[in-house]
Structures are given as C-alpha cells and as structure tokens.
Amino acid sequence: MDLTPIWLTLKLAVIATLLLFIAGVPVAWWLSKGRSFFKIVLEAIITMPLVLPPSVLGFYLLMAFSPQHGVGQWLLHTFNIQFVFSFQGLVLASVIYSMPFMIGPVKSALQQLPVSLSQASWSLGKSRWQTFVHVLLPNIKPSLLTAVVLTFAHTLGEFGVVLMIGGNIPGITRVASIAVYDSVEQMDYSSANTYSLILFSITFVLVVAVFVFNKYHLKSPLE
Amino acid sequence: MIRIAIETKLKAYSGQQELRIVREFHAGSITKIFGPSGSGKTTLLKIIAGFVEPEKGSIVVDDITWLDTNSKIFVAPQKRKAGFVFQDYALFPNMTVHQHMAYATSDEAWISKLLKIGKLDAFITHKPGYLSGGQQQRLAIFRALATKPKLLLMDEPFSALDPKMRSELIGDLKDLFAELGTTVLIVSHYPQELEGLTEHELNLH
Numbered sequence: 001m002d003l004t005p006i007w008l009t010l011k012l013a014v015i016a017t018l019l020l021f022i023a024g025v026p027v028a029w030w031l032s033k034g035r036s037f038f039k040i041v042l043e044a045i046i047t048m049p050l051v052l053p054p055s056v057l058g059f060y061l062l063m064a065f066s067p068q069h070g071v072g073q074w075l076l077h078t079f080n081i082q083f084v085f086s087f088q089g090l091v092l093a094s095v096i097y098s099m100p101f102m103i104g105p106v107k108s109a110l111q112q113l114p115v116s117l118s119q120a121s122w123s124l125g126k127s128r129w130q131t132f133v134h135v136l137l138p139n140i141k142p143s144l145l146t147a148v149v150l151t152f153a154h155t156l157g158e159f160g161v162v163l164m165i166g167g168n169i170p171g172i173t174r175v176a177s178i179a180v181y182d183s184v185e186q187m188d189y190s191s192a193n194t195y196s197l198i199l200f201s202i203t204f205v206l207v208v209a210v211f212v213f214n215k216y217h218l219k220s221p222l223e
Numbered sequence: 224m225i226r227i228a229i230e231t232k233l234k235a236y237s238g239q240q241e242l243r244i245v246r247e248f249h250a251g252s253i254t255k256i257f258g259p260s261g262s263g264k265t266t267l268l269k270i271i272a273g274f275v276e277p278e279k280g281s282i283v284v285d286d287i288t289w290l291d292t293n294s295k296i297f298v299a300p301q302k303r304k305a306g307f308v309f310q311d312y313a314l315f316p317n318m319t320v321h322q323h324m325a326y327a328t329s330d331e332a333w334i335s336k337l338l339k340i341g342k343l344d345a346f347i348t349h350k351p352g353y354l355s356g357g358q359q360q361r362l363a364i365f366r367a368l369a370t371k372p373k374l375l376l377m378d379e380p381f382s383a384l385d386p387k388m389r390s391e392l393i394g395d396l397k398d399l400f401a402e403l404g405t406t407v408l409i410v411s412h413y414p415q416e417l418e419g420l421t422e423h424e425l426n427l428h
Contacts, residue, residue: 114311114313116309116311116313117313117315119269119272119274119300119307119309119313120307120309120313120314120315120366121315121326122273122274122299122300122301123272123300123303123304123305123306123307123367124304124326124327124366124369124370125301125302125304125327125370126301126326127301134326135315135317138315138317139315139316139317
C-alpha cells in the first residue's frame with residue numbers, strides 16, 4: 001500500500017491553505033470595505049470556482065500555463081518554472097480553486113463588525129493596519145478558523161482541477177483523490193477503499209472540530 | 224479654538240435634510256449639542272472626528288486646518304486624535320478593561336488614575352461582555368480620555384448611568400477636563416442630564 005498520495009495531498013493542502021491565509025485575509029479585508037464596480041467584478045471572479053465545473057477551470061489553467069504557449073512558455077524560459085504536470089502547478093490550481101473558501105467567510109465576518117470599532121481605534125491614533133491586526137482580526141477568530149479548515153478540507157478533496165493541470169505522476173502530482181480513481185480503474189478496490197477512508201476520516205474530523213469549536217465560540221463577540 | 228463651517232446633506236427616510244453649522248468653540252469650553260432625532264448631532268461629531276466627510280466646509284482647530292473642501296484638505300482621524308465616546312460604546316470585545324486603556328496609552332500612572340475615577344479598577348481583567356452597561360459606558364469614556372485629547376466628542380455618554388453615578392462622574396469629569404484643558408462637545412437627547420457640566424449649548428433644529 002503506497003501512502004505517498006496521502007502525504008502529497010496533505011502537503012498540498014497545508015501549502016495552499018498557508019498561501020491563501022497570507023494572501024486571502026488582506027484581500028478579504030480590502031473587499032469588505034466599499035463596493036466599487038471593480039471590487040464587484042473581482043469578487044465575482046474569486047467566486048467562480050464555486051460554481052464552475054473543476055474541469056473547466058483546469059482546462060483554462062492547462063491552456064494558460066502550457067509550456068508551448070504565452071505565459072507558460074515565458075515562465076519556463078525566464079524563470080525555468082513549469083506549472084503543468086508539476087507539484088507547483090497543483091499548488092497554483094489549489095490556491096485558485098479554494099480561494100472563495102478562504103475569502104468568503106473572512107469578508108462576511110469583517111463586514112458584520114460595527115464600523116465604530118475601527119473608528120474608535122482610529123480616534124486613538126492607530127493606523128488602519130494596527131486596527132486590522134489588533135481589533136478586527138481578533139474579533140473574527142471563529143470565521144478565520146472556519147475559513148482555514150474549509151480551505152484545507154476543500155483542497156484535500158480536489159480532483160478535476162488537479163487532474164487536468166497535474167495529470168497522474170506518482171510522487172509528484174498523484175494526490176489521494178486521483179489515487180482513488182486510478183485504483184478503481186485498475187480494479188484495486190482495497191487500495192481505493194483505504195485512500196477513501198483516510199480522506200473521509202481526515203475531512204470528517206476537521207469538519208466536526210469546526211462545528212464543536214463554533215458551538216462554543218460562534219456567538220458574536222459583540223453579544 | 225475650534226472654528227467649524229460645514230454644510231452637508233443628511234440621510235433621511237422622507238424628504239431631504241441638511242446640516243448647516245457655522246460656529247466657534249473656545250478652547251477648554253464644554254458645549255452640549257441637542258436637537259430632535261435625525262437633526263445631525265451624531266453626524267456633526269463624526270465630521271469633526273474625520274469619520275465622515277461633509278459636502279462643503281472647513282474645520283480649523285488651534286489654527287490647524289483639519290478640513291477644507293475647497294482646498295481638498297482632509298486630515299485623517301488618526302492624526303486628529305479627537306477623543307470619541309460612541310453611542311454604542313464601540314468597545315473591543317477581545318480586550319480586557321486594562322488592555323483597552325493600554326491600547327490607547329502606555330502611561331500606566333494615567334491609566335490607574337482614570338480607572339480609579341471610573342470605578343473600573345476592580346474589573347481590569349474583565350472583557351466588555353462581562354461588564355454591566357454602566358461599566359461599559361464608563362470604560363468608553365475613560366478610554367477616550369486615555370490619550371489626553373485636546374478635543375473630546377461624546378455621543379450620549381451618560382445614557383446607561385443611574386442618576387447618582389452620573390452626578391458623581393460629571394463632577395470628576397469636569398475636574399479632568401479642566402486639568403487637560405480639553406474642549407468638549409456632548410450630544411444628548413436629554414440636555415437636563417448635563418446640568419452642572421456644560422456652560423454652552425448648540426441647538427440643532
């Protein structure tokens with residue numbers, strides 16, 4: 001029984017979640033303020049992976065980053081980076097595909113905080129960044145946790161996007177969801193069952209943990 | 224000295240209302256602002272603090288221009304550092320009483336003095352969710368005073384206090400304002416509750 005796909009999946013989920021947390025939280029903060037047309041369009045683009053068939057997204061990523069075309073060719077020749085059929089390609093696809101799961105809950109939580117919290121902090125001479133770090137973020141902890149866990153769990157379960165851009169290269173792009181499919185194709189139901197059970201267990205434990213945490217902490221800190 | 228000349232539209236359910244004010248407030252004066260609901264009392268305070276920008280006008284504080292719509296001057300609220308007591312208190316749910324004060328100033332002696340006056344010294348480890356309405360309101364007042372502001376804007380600051388507590392607090396605040404030389408504007412629905420504190424008034428009608 002080869003457990004490499006499980007480790008690869010966990011590695012991918014950790015990296016994608018970390019990248020999305022670092023980049024997604026400030027983006028969510030920016031989106032939570034004001035409603036310009038540009039922000040609406042950007043938010044729609046970020047939300048697209050929720051409704052788009054993963055294979056469509058994967059296809060466009062494959063086209064965009066193919067080493068034979070435009071951006072992919074430029075990246076390969078300039079930086080020697082290849083996103084297609086590589087682990088970094090999986091990371092890129094995962095970040096794009098799971099982006100709404102990080103940005104959505106954080107943005108909603110920030111919008112629900114009274115604007116007077118920020119104003120009170122500004123009146124004490126604190127900058128917008130200090131206000132964000134010391135006042136806003138600590139008061140949306142349950143939503144931050146929900147966003148992190150949903151992003152992680154969603155990345156664990158990716159199939160269509162990663163298959164399109166990464167293929168099925170053992171040790172490099174063969175993540176657990178692809179290993180399940182591959183095992184079934186080879187009629188190796190025992191391996192398929194083991195991979196599925198591990199994925200199911202991890203996801204179940206994560207989701208239950210969030211529900212338990214939120215049961216005690218989801219009450220608005222303002223109540 | 225604070226010179227205000229502003230003009231702005233107010234959000235209203237029916238018809239259109241305007242807020243027009245031309246007024247000077249002397250340094251160290253305490254002024255009560257009253258008027259019917261929707262007359263722009265809170266909006267006026269928020270314009271002075273820099274949270275809301277009026278359509279036209281200017282605000283000059285101690286010869287420094289905070290706002291001039293003609294010259295497109297707008298000083299950010301962080302630089303104005305006007306103390307502000309919010310009607311909804313705007314306390315930070317993640318911070319204890321002491322952390323609220325320490326967020327505003329590093330002067331521990333000043334913090335201790337304010338917490339003692341506000342009768343909050345027994346609750347320094349409590350977060351707002353574990354304070355009564357009156358205690359929360361007092362914390363909002365003393366947090367705003369922690370920065371020793373030259374201008375203090377208070378929006379219904381005594382609404383949750385019982386008469387005895389309010390009367391004691393008003394006496395203490397009067398002494399504090401005099402010590403700091405703070406100019407104070409207080410919005411109230413009930414001007415009579417400010418008796419003994421304010422000597423000037425502004426009626427928005």
